[in-house]
Amino acid sequence: MENLKRDIGLFALTMTGLGSIIGSGWLFGAWKAAKVAGPAAIYSWIIGCLIIICIALSYAELGGMFPESGGMVRYPQYSHGSFVGFIAGWANWIAIVSVIPIEAEASVQYMSSWPWAWAQGMYDGRHLTMSGLVLASLLVFVYFFLNYWTVALFAKSNTIVTVIKFVVPLLTVVGIYIAGFKTNNFTQAPGGFMPDGWSGVLTAIATSGIVFAFNGFQTPINLAGEAKNPGRNVPFAVVLSLLLAGVLYFFLQFVFIGSVPSNLLANGWAGLQLKSPFADLAMILGVGWLAVALFADAVISPSGTGIVYTASTARMIYGMEKNGYFPKIFGTVHPLYKVPRPAMWLNLAVSFLFMYVFRGWGELVEVISVATVVSYMAGPVTAMSLRKLVPHYRRPLKTKGLVVIAPIAFIVSSLILYWSRWPLTGQVLFVMLIGLPIYFYYEAKRGKETFSRNFKAGLWLVCYLLYMMLISYLGSDRFGGHNVISYGWDMVVVAVSALVFYMWAIRSAYFTEQLKEAESLNQEMKHE
Template sequence: MIEQDTFVKSTASDKRFRKELTTIDLLFLSLGGIIGSGWLFAAAGASMLAGPAAVLSWIIGGLIVLVIALVYAELGGMIPRSGAIVRYGQYSHGGLAGFLFGWAYFLSAVSVPAIEAEGVITYAGTYVKGLVTPTGVLTAVGILLAAILMLGFFFLNYFGIKVMGKTNTGMTWWKLIIPSATVALLLTVHFNIGNFFLKTGFVTYGWSSVFEAISVSGIVFSYLGFRQALDYGGEAKNPQRSVPIATILSVVIGIALYALLQVVFIGQVNWAAVGVAPGQWSALSGGVVTAPFATLASSAGLVFLSYFLFADAYVSPSGTLNVYLGTSQRTLYGLATLGYLGKSMSDVNRKHRVPILPLIASLVIGYIFFAPFPSWYKLVGFISSSTVFTYIVGGSALQVFRREASELKRPFRLKGASILSPIAFVGATLIVYWSGWPLVAYLVIAILIGLIVYAAFYLAGKSAINIFSGKHFKGGAWLLAYMGAITLLSYFGEKAYGGTGLIPFPWDFLVMILVAIGFYFWSVYSGFKTDEITEIIESGMQYLPSEEAAQAPAGKK
């Protein structure tokens, strides 16, 4: 059977990856994804949308992502694979759902290196003229420098996971220390707690803005790095233990750090210095927006800290760029191993033990995002919504696997999964909705364009799966209906989210929850024991050894 042959070939490719990564390496890969350009810009963006209540936006968004991460911790420990997230939809719901989720995930991953490079150049533009316009848009020179930066990290990924992983660990230590020091210093020097209690109110622009900030200001974008431990799970020494620990712990650390950073940002805004009336958060501009914490540190007299922050503006986004270039590479690899994109995309270089063609494709496609999204704030909403869209399947897949593959070992078994799984599904749906109209429509269109890409490979005879055949279409039909439903609800939803206001807040909130619950149960019902899961169960290939370990004599493994 062609699909089973594809699965066997993908397993052989999986074994070529080196098993080099420890629990700390995976944790730091996730933290490296979480602490990137988001910490440099998102606190300012969230404050402009929600005022002091932005602190609540970070906590609410973090808790939603934590529930999603808990669901994926069981999946990642149960079936650790490189490019894992793009595989779970395929394993639980077949080809149609698997491809659409995988394509959406690729769109989100491949665009992150571009936004991180934009973050570096945006900070540099505060003291190097000609890189960024006054509105924060990169000039031609700025885009060229961002492209060169991405090229440098292409080579780090090219030379293999050990070089890339250890480089990231060193960079992440820096990325943890600098934000933590920023919190400690700005909490004790000229901190104005009165900024939380101005006449404009704590919830300055209403509760709808608190939720909107979660999606479009960079909050969810900042948390999404937890997925790195999952995507690199196939290259871990002990994935059954390391993947769940790294996934959950990275989100917990991220929530604590980002909530504190938002607190110090609000308390450090000097209204006289920025030339804005107290409480007019939406009117913030200039250095407070383009270089937020560095500007605040200078205003507080902490000039030495501002120097470190400008330096960190290179390290933090660059480290995340490094991680996500590898992630997009593994995402294309994962799609290829599932039989969608042809054998050449799943070939792993025997010398460096990385898939080279997907790495090159990721770099080139990443460059394309500079054209429609030439600034950090323009790209962050698209990345957030497209990434969270792919997490919708997690809770559903977990329940399908418990029903159809109960015999698989689960080193981490999520307690209360029957409750947390639908919460994860609903939470992801709300985050996509909060990103607003017309961004939801753009996302759905971009995902559906993936079907054209698939059709090209299929008609060329390079795709091993007909995603519109009976079982694959039946398993994924709910997803097509789901995309249509959230598009319509976004259009008719709250005006603050760009909709017509036919369903205003908070009724839109209630309607989205009820619709999401309905689609959750449909998705769980639609899941089935796919050929891949059957093969994993029957062959005992739940945990894959490296090629060297598989070939070594029994006494030397």
């Protein structure tokens, strides 16, 4: 068993998931989705939530089977060996660790709308200025030290923060609805209800922060090694936090669409310019108390998420070291405080790198969204592969209908990847592949036979990533492609191709060494 303290209960674990989900996404997501899809953005949130639920159900089953820290980067290795495990873990780590600086940047960007000159000088309309970067850096240090001494302090502080930041969005829904909601915006604004058609609705899911906003469901899974009764609490925490956030996001988008003053829509939804979306609306509608609450929450919500991700990303590095792809020091847990401190220092350094390369929330959210989708791919495959390989394993949550849900999750994840638009898809998929030299360095130490088997089991994933780059390039111009494959048919091609790759992936699974080692953990859980 892992040398980590199990002291996070169901409520704290659910609050942890909810705290991860409700970050900067709600502050900016409704505005960005409306710019892309108009009033039909409400469909984007519904579809996006259903897609994430399909994916989350696969991971929830895995979290109950193998309650260990950094689980999201370890599960694929159980069913497909080290090659798939590394690519999935690398994609997941890139997607998650970059959330830490984004949340700090989001707080500072919202704070730049405060009525004081020193605050307004922190953001120039596109990037954080030097003073903004300094403040964002200080926030990242706060996230770091709240997790540095004990996971219990992290859990307690996060529960308080989450309760606060869940209340403010609820007040936003009520306050803005009462002050200025009108149904005319849904049908009479320029472009009508769906100004860019279904392509706008689908692109909004991929690029306006919707996938990014829901990504926090991973956090209870990554903290499974420190959860009380993890077989029961982890799956419940995942599903509960996702459903609560999904309902909240829908109503936030709904009231945002209905409350934008008509004069701001003269150039259509795509031309809607708001620096601090909900706070700006509150001030325009004369709801001063809500504007004050929103400006305060612009610090609390993103910072709460930043605190959570600082904890969970350290556990991901811990998990990747256990997989054998980071130096041993990153798997070291402090003997007194029971946190993987060296992993935390590594993530702190990477967070600063991301912050100073991407100096605005909007610059990084699309990249994170695509990387997140790539990291999701292995989950449904792993869950179904383990149903085949180890049907006798204890499954505290055995997802009903997984034989249908898993392939659907893989197909819709592929569609989100395609909807992200070329060239963004190609750029991010390339980033996913550049981590391979690290894999080859460590794998070379394990022998030719081991490498050959793992490479064969993971060949489907490399071919899939390269294929998706090609399809994105050749696809419809509505998704940034070169229109070799016309709109409509492009999505049919992606869906059918994804099903073929899914079946290839299931056939590639084998009883790995890691799965043999996990047998004892699973058997031990049976007797808890």
